[in-house]
Amino acid sequence: MPSIIDTLSFSDSYGSLGPGFSTLQAPTPLPEPYLVATNPYLAAECGIDPDQMQTDDFVALFTGNRLASSCQPRATVYSGHQFGQWAGQLGDGRAILLGEYAGQEIQLKGSGLTPYSRMGDGRAVLRSSIREFLCSEAMHGLGIPTTRALCITGSPFMIMREQPESCAVVTRVAPSFIRFGSFEHWYYRRDVPSLQKLADYVIRTYYPELTGAENPYLALLTEVTKRTADLIAQWQSVGFMHGVMNTDNMSILGLTLDYGPFGFMEAFNSRHICNHSDDMGRYAYSMQPGIGHWNCQALAQALVPLTGSVEETRLAVDNYPNQYHAKMSELWHAKLGLRSSLEHDSELIQSMLTMMESNRLDFTIFFRRLSQIKMKDPDVDVTLRDSCIDRPMFDAWINQYRSRLLQESCDEPLRHSAMKLSNPKFVLRNYLAQNAIEAAQRHDFTEIEKLRKILSQPYDEQTDHESYASHPPDWGRDLAVSCSS
């Protein structure tokens, strides 16, 4: 078998933007690298032979210890708003773009210092690399736009966080890692030619259908706003919380990007903050839709020099709330098995959320069980009812819901199967990730592979894996996850 180092031929389309957009930067090798996790399905999708994944050259390549001859490794520059404040220049402080392969950018995260590392060490810990690998694949399984993860390699090399931890490199794959902050970067430098160069590149490469638009920059903003609103509605619909929705973590393609202290909602609390470092709750679950809008406004501001009209730019981004509410309504309807949309549905949905919150119902389990209720057999509701503290409140809501179902023409088995496709059984609960991390720290990587497989089919029953769909154990309920990674 020829070595992957010789056969993987990268192109360098990002480099065509010119020197101001990135710096050539080789990864810093790590000692004694070993394979932690692989994603053979993604490898096959990218045209990489999955058999290559077990070779030493594969490990060397995706740790950054050896470079393919075609590779022009780069760290890209961007800026951004962090927690609502202008943060100035950021950039790939610990990520290196190897190049594009099969239409996808391939990036190593945790591969050493770059000119944008600021106070950081350029590394990522094994723990956060496993979380990113598993969550991006879980999101993909859920059908939510996201960057992907090809593999993780580890090393005994230790780095300091709250305590010393071993480090790892996660290989990420996406058509582009360009962020809102990539545009803000040139806007705040008042460098309109570079801003335009970037916008033209993005439109030409990723939104070719917009090239013929009357005002392509306005069309770009309109489309990114729509994708962002849709993305966040999808997050809300599965209880996903990103944790750090800074503009440098917002993808220009509308992908979920940069997995850090994310979480999936368990006991429902709309104000839940998954990021331990987010003292003010700026990125709490209920805040995400509004923050998505705020971030699109930051992008809009950066694009004004290109669109040529403040008023039209404002109008483009003002469509965000309508788009978000339309998408959210569509998703809630699907989750409730409602095909039609009736006048009082929004009250039914609102009272459901209030009822779930008062009873601190597990977000994922509630909807999955709701997918099984039968019109003629209220006994099926018993397990749901038993998990409630305020049972009269539950009864009031379920009666309201049952009467609403009577207004639907869809027959029951069809409704059940349709609802199961909108209400996943399996999500990446923090404690499941934690179990996989602790096993990996003992060099047992089987749990990562098992979770990856389960989470790739989250809507399937997978009755052999019932325990992965149950409530978290006591120790796993309020695991603290911070920005430190």
Ligand code: AMP
């Ligand atoms: P994040 O909060 O992970 O999105 O990162 C924000 C910025 O900090 C980005 O520019 C990252 O590249 C940079 N950064 C985060 N962690 C490190 C690290 N360990 N070393 C260097 N740069 C980092």
Ligand code: MG
């Ligand atoms: Mg980031």
